[in-house]
Amino acid sequence: MPRRKLATGFLLAAGSFAGSVLVRRRAARRRERVDLYAEDGSMLSLAEGTPEAARLLPVAHELLAL
């Protein structure tokens, strides 16, 4: 009986760890974006995956690698 409890606990811990890794990875991926602020006060947010962001984000990565 204690063995079964141990296995259940281990499985629960492993599952929650894997879940947290997935959630963190997804959140990290979602963080990539470019926000443009115009002089008139308007703002345009370009999320990762859009063609516009695909033109801007590589330049940002290049600068952050300096």
Add this chain to the structure above:
Amino acid sequence: MLARMDASQAIADLTEISPQVRSVAVIAADGSVTGSNTSPEEAGRLADGARRLVETAEDVRSAHGLGPVAQLEAATTAGSVFVVRDGDRLIAATTTPEPTVGLVFYDLKTCLRAVDDDAPKPRRRAPRKKTDDAAP
């Protein structure tokens, strides 16, 4: 030379009050780097990248019918790149991941204005002395 020293001081103040900021470059209207806290080579690359970001951002904003771009933030998992424009001058900075966006923009604008205020102003001409020829 005086303007460069003033820019360095403004950048030192910026990095002191905003520890999230890593590399900074102040870029003049002619594209030259007025001040930076990195090596000249790195500052040149940062300035070049900032200009490319602004040019691309201008293309994007015209396609979306927005007004001229005043500032931008490119957020990645490795950190963020900020560019603020004031007329023809730019200030570009890289930061740590997930920075306090509003504060960084405010501090960059303050730094850019400080550099502008500290730039040497043209000397006023001294009033001409009257010559004896003018006397009757």
